[in-house]
Amino acid sequence: METRAGDPGAFARFDLARVDSPAFVVDAAALRRNLGVLADVRDRAGIRLLAALKAFSMWRVAPLIGQHLDGVCTSGLWEARLAAEHYSGEIATYCAGYKAEDLPEICRVSDHVIFNSPGQIARFADVLAEARARGDRFDVGLRINPLHATGEVPRYDPCAPHSRLGFPIDQLREAHLAGVDGIHFHSLCEQDLEPLKRTWAALRPRLAPFFSRLQWLNFGGGHHITRADYQRDELVEFLQATRAETGCDIYLEPGEAVALDAGILVGTVLDVQHNGMPVAITDISATCHMPDVIEAPYRPAMLSERANDGSDPVRLGGPSCLAGDVIGDYRLPDGCAPGTRFAFLDQAHYSMVKTTTFNGVPLPSIWLWDSETDALECIRSFAYEDFRDRLS
Ligand SMILES: Cc1ncc(COP(=O)(O)O)c(C=O)c1O
16 A cells, blocks of 8 residues: 655655654644645535544644544544544544443543444344433444445555445435434545545435434544645535535544644664675564554655665564564664664554564654754653553
């Protein structure tokens, strides 16, 4: 999978020696830029726009997100609780499978509680009624599966055959919408406007009979709206037209677009040897710190990587025991001697939220930099106890 992000932005002039290693460094100015772009689309289109916490939930910057967007979307009880404790605005919770014991708190803190099947809505009808009797106010949503694949990687395609995500649209009948206020779908991943339009064209005839009874439509995430070449004006037109046609409030809930190109992961070369090519061990682990490198898979862009000048690249990998803990082959800007610092671009989203301590590999610390003021603050660093306390 090719990543289409990787703009260094102000990180091109960031001195990597200012932070410890490994470390995530997030640029508040880059976040403000992304949030400004999203808020502008939201305002012009007259929609509601939520930030997906699953992609980026560095809650220290929650006030910044609250200043620009309408709230957040969450994936279950713990993200919903985090949202209620730290974020402002609406909370839309969707979970592929709720547990009865989690739902009362989810209903209390969420504005939208979105289910994966009409079966779950029916099974939890009593829990929902009790929550409302207690005074909780929330809408009920149903995630549908558009059955219209647009993704290049099946693992990231909720419309792949036999997908468990969303109720297949070809099974939707009026009876399934009893007590349902809104319809949700999420089927895009790092995509342009065209796949959204195609998905909507496939869905529209199926949903049209129900427009008048629905309050809102949530078009999920996967919209790469803050990428420089995204078709934002056309998106605004499309959203305005869809809103007018359906009479529904329209929600988008991007995650990646909120933090696109807003953070780097700084690492250090620990050792280098030769095995048919130069191979280096670093204190960044693909499996512990950037699992999408292996899962997607993709090759993260490196800050200031040297162009291919015919010299041997170095294969960079982590300190774990996993043979496949390999990040990729790179030409480092400052050579590859032990002690050399380097950084991978576009690591604010879907890396910080996915880190593990497999093999006891330390977690990267988290820094907040503001490239406009040059203020730099260590928000959190992790100790042995963080590893120990997760295990028993
Ligand atoms: C239901 C839902 N909403 C929103 C998102 C955010 O998507 P992205 O970060 O690609 O914009 C996801 C991502 O998987 C999702 O599953």
